[in-house]
Amino acid sequence: MPDFVAPQVDVPALTEVLDGPHAEIRDLCRRKLIEHAGLLDDAQRLDRDGYRERVLQTLLQLTDAGATTLGFPKRYGGGGDLGAAIAAFETMAFGDLSLLVKIGVQFGLFGGAILQLGTERRHDRYLADVVAGRLLGCFAMTEQGHGSDVQGLQTVARYDPGREQFIIDTPVDSAHKEFIGGAAAHARMAVVFAQLEVGGAGHGVHALLVDLRDRNGRLLPGIRIVDDRQKIGLNGVDNGRIWFDRVTVDRENLLDRYASVSADGVYSSPIESPDRRFFTMLGTLVQGRVSVAGASVNAAKVALTIAIRYADRRRQFTGPNGTEELLLDYGMHQRRLLPRLARTYGLHFAQEQLVAEYDDVFTHPDTADPKRRRALEARAAGTKALGSWLATDTIQACREACGGAGYLSENRFDALRADTDVFTTFEGDNHVLLQLVAKGLLTNYASEFNDLDQLGMVRFVAGHAVETVIERTAAHSLMERVRDLLPAGEDRGDARTGLLDPSYHSAMFRWREEHRIDGLARRLKRGAEDGMNAAELFSRCQQHAVEAAVAHVERQVLEAYEQKLASLPDGANKTALCQLRDLFALSVIEADRGWWMEHGRLSSQRAKAITREVDELLRKTRPLAVQLVDAFGVPEEAVHAAFLH
Missing domain, CATH: 1.20.140.10 (Butyryl-CoA Dehydrogenase, subunit A, domain 3)
Known part of the structure; x- marks a missing residue:
């Protein structure tokens, strides 16, 4: 033991320092973690499917309590506070991490992509349902053949002006979307990153909203999903692989904050450089x-x-x-x-x-x-x-x-x-x-x-x-x-x-x-x-x-x-x-x-x-x-x- 008298730490005061400006939100999340502490036992007790459902139900309960949606605008049911949203997410990391990642996929990745890459028209159509947990989604960027090199993604979205639709396709097997949280069981919609082709010209990677399942949970035509099954960890998250076989989506499904396609097939963007446009889009997802x-x-x-x-x-x-x-x-x-x-x-x-x-x-x-x-x-x-x-x-x-x-x-x-x-x-x-x-x-x-x-x-x-x-x-x-x-x-x-x-x-x-x-x-x-x-x-x-x-x-x-x-x-x-x-x-x-x-x-x-x-x-x-x-x-x-x- 030391031969000197150490100063005693004022623990509550130091906690206040660490909690910073969002102490109230952090306390709310701590209370919710206490209420749902049984999830940590269920993670060991339940089988994989049961654990996934338990995580989903907990997410919906936290959503009802307002603990997961603080980063969205108030007009859609959020809290309008990005800093508070991250403080809440950090605090939830004290608890079950499958729940944390499920929250991150639904509200940070899926909802965040709609918020940051979409315009008000898309916001009005989707965000209230995302924030309320009525529309569950996933974030389909990574492919088996391309992870860190996002610009090299191979999934294709070709515009058909005759139908005013995009055709989403997985051209080769290595282009299937891999390790997509929410895809295997719960997501009804995906934000899909694909190479945009309009009039035979390529315009680089863009994000589109693609329906995966109907309201009864059945896969839609052209969608194939395979469960990733058991992982090293995070087995309360339903990761899956997605293939698209000429899946059609409306022109309005392009998230168009940085680029749009007119009905007759004219591509336009406020950012002229393709590289700068790409990095700007990714930067919004930081x-x-x-x-x-x-x-x-x-x-x-x-x-x-x-x-x-x-x-x-x-x-x-x-x-x-x-x-x-x-x-x-x-x-x-x-x-x-x-x-x-x-x-x-x-x-x-x-x-x-x-x-x-x-x-x-x-x-x-x-x-x-x-x-x-x-x-x-x-x-x-x-x-x-x-x-x-x-x-x-x-x-x-x-x-x-x-x-x-x-x-x-x-x-x-x-x-x-x-x-x-x-x-x-x-x-x-x-x-x-x-x-x-x-x-x-x-x-x-x-x-x-x-x-x-x-x-x-x-x-x-x-x-x-x-x-x-x-x-x-x-x-x-x-x-x-x-x-x-x-x-x-x-x-x-x-x-x-x-x-x-x-x-x-x-x-x-x-x-x-x-x-x-x-x-x-x-x-x-x-x-x-x-x-x-x-x-x-x-x-x-x-x-x-x-x-x-x-x-x-x-x-x-x-x-x-x-x-x-x-x-x-x-x-x-x-x-x-x-x-x-x-x-x-x-x-x-x-x-x-x-x-x-x-x-x-x-x-x-x-x-x-x-x-x-x-x-x-x-x-x-x-x-x-x-x-x-x-x-x-x-x-x-x-x-x-x-x-x-």
Whole structure:
């Protein structure tokens, strides 16, 4: 146990800080999770079909309570508050995750696509029924042959001016829609993404509304659906595969905010560039990534709540005083859990900033600055990647930290681990998303970027990016500032000097980010000048792109910590969060110390001092650990771990 008196965390006050501006909505969702806590037992008790029906009925009950539709305009029965909608979704991630994903498909993907890609005429026709749960739908984008490469989708929508209809067709088997949530049992309609052909000319991927079933649940002519059956997790969601055999839909079924087709077959769009039009359409659907990021962080909170509480009561091996030691008093156990706790807090604050930015931009999307929107999309991609990896890593670490007890289904880790596993790949594979972040960093979100294919991207970098990166970041002066903070030898003082200085953390994070961006740009420029094939060149640089993006997002997390701390009054809670901030920053530096040492930014003495400082921070954080997870506000009914009762 520590030989110092740790400040006590004011748990309710810290929960209020974490809940932020939507505390009332989060409390509503917590109450609903308590009311429907039996779903967590039913997930283990029911067969697949029974579980799916139970999830659907719970969704409809939550819809009646107004907990799922806050992001839709009030005129259609929604709450008119995008930020509140995401806060509600994040909070529901404390509970059954099949229910969460079912909510996301119905209201975030299906309803969100109609809202963001349709015009008022489509809104008036469909949204009230979507919001009320009378019209259940799905989001049919991914195909067996094309996932991340949405522009390469093969499903076709050909316009027939004689009938004023589109003909939807699956031209080859690999073009069937794959892993579509809601398709196997419940969805009556789908938002289908297909290559639009008008008058023999292709206009790229567009979204259309396609009926799948009649009101009695029978498949309509030309529709074939196969159940995906048992999955690793999320078996309360009815995923399926869809084939279309010359299915006809009315011209009005094209979601026409960014493009329309006249009765006589004339295609028009307010956005002339096909690439820019495509990226604009996809950009409006960024809410999915924002939501998955928050849900991932909250799933990690549940795992940490279980594991840290368990470690604070489970004893093992006799200590110096003759009694068995608590698991959480062991340094290795602290190493396994507390840096992840610090990272979870940091990503919570980064997610809070992301949601605020998203709410601001998409409350008035037509007037938002395009560059700001692209930066938001990149931030959503990066936060989603690090958030979902956090969930995967933290849940596994917490399971292991609970030993054999963590392997029992009754203690919930199996469901948490299985249900969040797909978060790393849906709404975008994390590695692909981080490459998109890196591309945005290279071009500073320039308007030209969305018009570039891979070859054009390499040419752009070869001509502009190196000078742009250096000029934008003033990298050389930054290097000098970091060098001043990193003594080459111990003759310049104690190696631990300044390790808890926030300016040291910021300088280190910024230098790593800018060095990696600069290095990536130089590699691309050098390869292009040497005449290397663009696809091969970019492939060779993918690892560097991912590393640059990770450094960028981790710097954003650190800055989110700093900005949150600056907003808080002095006191025990701020002191505790300062410790977590230091633990996050030094843990990141420690984990990547080989890179910093390789680049001359960290001496071996300094690296050893950082490890000692991390150990000291762990020791200081240990007495606060249970209070820090209690502040997450996970309802006891949602913790649902038998060994804690």
